[in-house]
Amino acid sequence: MEIIAGIAMAFNLLIILHKARKMDIINAILDLVLLIVILILTSGSVAGIEIGMVASLVVSIYLFTNPIKPSDKMQKEAKVLKNLFKEINNEHT
Secondary structure, eight states: OHHHHHHHHHHHHHHHHHHHHTTOHHHHHHHHHHHHHHHHHTTTSHHHHHHHHHHHHHHHHHHHHSOOOOOHHHHHHHHHHHHHHHHHHHHHO
16 A cells, blocks of 8 residues: 555655746645645544545645636746746756
């Protein structure tokens, strides 16, 4: 069962990374926050954490196939975040 949880977590993190690289910041942040919330809610046992990882993967796949369309205000704020991430990325390259 741990192998399934590991694979689920790896795919989940790859999806979040892909969203961040595509500069789909809003969906990446939402996905990461949901991952953390699900892991906190199911942290009572190893089986709970494994279930949380698989559930988070399903949510990540759903958000990947049906991204949230941000409002105009959210798009302006996302542009600020994108520019910030670009500046940080340029400093590290």
